[in-house]
Amino acid sequence: MSARDVVFPAGRQALYERNRYSPAIRANGFLFVSGQVGSRPDGSPEPDLEAQVRRAFENLNGILSAAGCTFEDVIDVTVFVVDPAAKFDLIWRVVADYWGEAPHPTLTGIGVTWLYGFQFEIKVIAKLPESTAG
Structure with a gap:
C-alpha cells in the first residue's frame, strides 16, 4: 500500500x-473528508x-481549502x-448559508444518538481540481 496523501x-x-x-485523504482525483463537527480549536x-x-462548516471549509477545493467541488454529503x-x-437554515446554488451535492442524512458531545457532523467527498488530484 502506498502512503496516504493526507x-x-x-x-x-x-x-x-x-x-x-486523518482529516482528509486525496485519492484517485477525489478528496475524502472525515466527519467534521463544531469543535473549538482545543477540540471541545x-x-x-x-x-x-457554523463551526463544523468552517472546519470543513478549512480542510477543503487546504486541498485546493471549495464547497462547490463537493459531490456527496x-x-x-x-x-x-x-x-x-x-x-437546515444554517446549512443554506454554506450550501451554495443548485445543482447541490447528493445528501444522506442520518439520525444518531451520540456524537461524542456534538449535535451535528458533516462528512463529504469532493472532486479535486485537476492540478491537485492525487
Missing part, C-alpha cells in the same frame, strides 16, 4: 494526531447548536444529527 487544515494537526485519524464542542453547525426531529429545521 490533507491537514492550518493549525489543527495536533488535534487530529491526538485523536489518531461549541455549546450553541447554531454556532456548532453525509450529515449526522442527534435528535433530528427536534433540530433539523434550525440546522
